[in-house]
Amino acid sequence: MSSSPNALCFGYELPASGAPCLVRFGGQGLTVTFVSESPVGWSEEVPFTALSVSVGGLDHDQLVLKWTGDRGERALYLKDADLIRSFRRSAPESLHAPFEQAAERARLVRRRRRMVWGVVAGAILVLSAGLWRGGDLLVALAVERIPPEWEQKLGESAYRDFLARQDIVKEGPAVSAVQEMTRRLVEQIPNNPYKFEVTVVKSDVVNAFALPGGYIVVFTGLMKKATAAEEVAGVLSHELNHVLQRHGLERIVKRLGLVAAASIVFGDQQGLAGLMKQFGVELMTLKFGREQETEADLTGLQLLYRAKIDPSGMISFFERLSEKDEGRMEWLSTHPMSQGRAERLKAELAAMPKLSPVPFTFEWAAVRESLGVPLPAEP
Amino acid sequence: MRSEILYPGAFPMVRVELAAGEQIKAESGAMVGASPTIDVESKMEGGFLGALSRKLLTGEKFFFQTLRASRGPGEVLLAPTVPGEIVVLELDGVNEYMVQKDGFLAGADTVSIESKMQSFTRGLMGGEGFFILKIGGKGTLILNSFGAIHRIDLKPDQEYIVDNSHMVAWSATTSYNIERASSGWVASFTSGEGFVCRFRGPGVVYIQSRNPGGFGAWIRQFIPVSE
Numbered sequence A: 001m002s003s004s005p006n007a008l009c010f011g012y013e014l015p016a017s018g019a020p021c022l023v024r025f026g027g028q029g030l031t032v033t034f035v036s037e038s039p040v041g042w043s044e045e046v047p048f049t050a051l052s053v054s055v056g057g058l059d060h061d062q063l064v065l066k067w068t069g070d071r072g073e074r075a076l077y078l079k080d081a082d083l084i085r086s087f088r089r090s091a092p093e094s095l096h097a098p099f100e101q102a103a104e105r106a107r108l109v110r111r112r113r114r115m116v117w118g119v120v121a122g123a124i125l126v127l128s129a130g131l132w133r134g135g136d137l138l139v140a141l142a143v144e145r146i147p148p149e150w151e152q153k154l155g156e157s158a159y160r161d162f163l164a165r166q167d168i169v170k171e172g173p174a175v176s177a178v179q180e181m182t183r184r185l186v187e188q189i190p191n192n193p194y195k196f197e198v199t200v201v202k203s204d205v206v207n208a209f210a211l212p213g214g215y216i217v218v219f220t221g222l223m224k225k226a227t228a229a230e231e232v233a234g235v236l237s238h239e240l241n242h243v244l245q246r247h248g249l250e251r252i253v254k255r256l257g258l259v260a261a262a263s264i265v266f267g268d269q270q271g272l273a274g275l276m277k278q279f280g281v282e283l284m285t286l287k288f289g290r291e292q293e294t295e296a297d298l299t300g301l302q303l304l305y306r307a308k309i310d311p312s313g314m315i316s317f318f319e320r321l322s323e324k325d326e327g328r329m330e331w332l333s334t335h336p337m338s339q340g341r342a343e344r345l346k347a348e349l350a351a352m353p354k355l356s357p358v359p360f361t362f363e364w365a366a367v368r369e370s371l372g373v374p375l376p377a378e379p
Numbered sequence B: 001m002r003s004e005i006l007y008p009g010a011f012p013m014v015r016v017e018l019a020a021g022e023q024i025k026a027e028s029g030a031m032v033g034a035s036p037t038i039d040v041e042s043k044m045e046g047g048f049l050g051a052l053s054r055k056l057l058t059g060e061k062f063f064f065q066t067l068r069a070s071r072g073p074g075e076v077l078l079a080p081t082v083p084g085e086i087v088v089l090e091l092d093g094v095n096e097y098m099v100q101k102d103g104f105l106a107g108a109d110t111v112s113i114e115s116k117m118q119s120f121t122r123g124l125m126g127g128e129g130f131f132i133l134k135i136g137g138k139g140t141l142i143l144n145s146f147g148a149i150h151r152i153d154l155k156p157d158q159e160y161i162v163d164n165s166h167m168v169a170w171s172a173t174t175s176y177n178i179e180r181a182s183s184g185w186v187a188s189f190t191s192g193e194g195f196v197c198r199f200r201g202p203g204v205v206y207i208q209s210r211n212p213g214g215f216g217a218w219i220r221q222f223i224p225v226s227e
């Protein structure tokens, strides 16, 4: 005969965590045999007529049998399905009704819980469907709840991952030039929460990108394509503003939809961080939306203006980039060019008071030459 | 498996001795040191998706490690991340405990661990998340707390009210409801959120003497805010 316990017995002199015991049902009642309380093997017989039946436990999944014996009140907690079936078989008619009532109550609790979760899941689905369909307000609300430190961590891990696989230009005229441009722009950002970091990567890709948290990459391909420093400064200004407006995060939240909405709404931002890390690589290929482009253009233009860098470089560069057959134009794949973008900027610029630009300290031709572009021949 | 708590008090560590071939489950990141005979294996139970969803829904922390004495007997030193006590429970096969996810430190291989979804209100208000661990089976279970661990014994139908952020573990025979604290309670309970858990026996409830969230808030006031 097996002596491993199948139930817990509670009572005045028994431990609060319950005394493990072996319960058996017979024709007249039950036998409880204690397996660890001294004296070990001591048993109590309880007639069915003395029992009251209810459900208990956190999940209402335990059958509770109570009685008052020689040693005061006793409660027996059963959860073993075979044991509960055995009780049902042996119990007299008089206990069937209370048993069914208890079982019904347990089912009700479980059903109600499933229903609540169903409603919650439905609400999340609706919410995330809203996000997918461009519920921009919801996206903005969710993005607002993400602390900047996270954004920084997320951007930084993607940035380091990316740079580890790239040929980085560590020093020289190109790096100094990009740093000077960034410095002049960043100085003009009031209450800047980010510590911007810019890296020049050797590649023919005509692109630049900004990761959440202020990590910026400029490819030498883009620098070679630019005929003036102001053009590159224009792209940088545009990228800086994608960071400042948290456009990357907005895209991620939209992209993650359901899961992100669920975890942000439930306040489990740790989980979201883990998930975003999985998507980290995708950060580089995030395609911004048209409205985000317009926003980054306009705020970028204003930033250039405040930094006293001629914004017409940005405009002419955008115009050139949007022309077809210009070779590899990766910039367009992540920053979709819409018609009239340059025109809009021109109109905006015309409305601003005339600017007397402060030139950079470097010669752009020399910077390009350091990247392998021959100096223009004298006409 | 034999365990011994070293340096009981605020900064304890537990030494677990394993016979050759024996293995235990431990919270990932809990291992401080081990004999060279011990192998560490990160188990992603339920495959990658299962692990990912667990990570997402129960928070980053809950990834198991299996520590196995594959190359002969040896010992492992385990310690929790936060300062606080360690308690060792012996499960007898019928006792089951609900454990909030940060409370688990290690357990014998014969101990079963199940991630369970709570009722929505409990999950939302309870402060321990939507998922808690249901731990049963037979063998040693090692829990840790933030601060000291205090044990409350409840007789059948006896009730006790605990601030929601102080819960560590409780018997599966105990039920609890989340309640809005009556106005007089709010100020005296440390979380200040105004939610308490009303436990109803029988069973035992383990609570921690410090509130992680409250401690975090206290620390933050000393961290200079960069402009």
Ligand SMILES: [Zn+2]
Pocket (backbone or CB within 6 Å): A238, A242, A288, A292, A293, A296, A334, A335
């Ligand atoms: Zn853009």
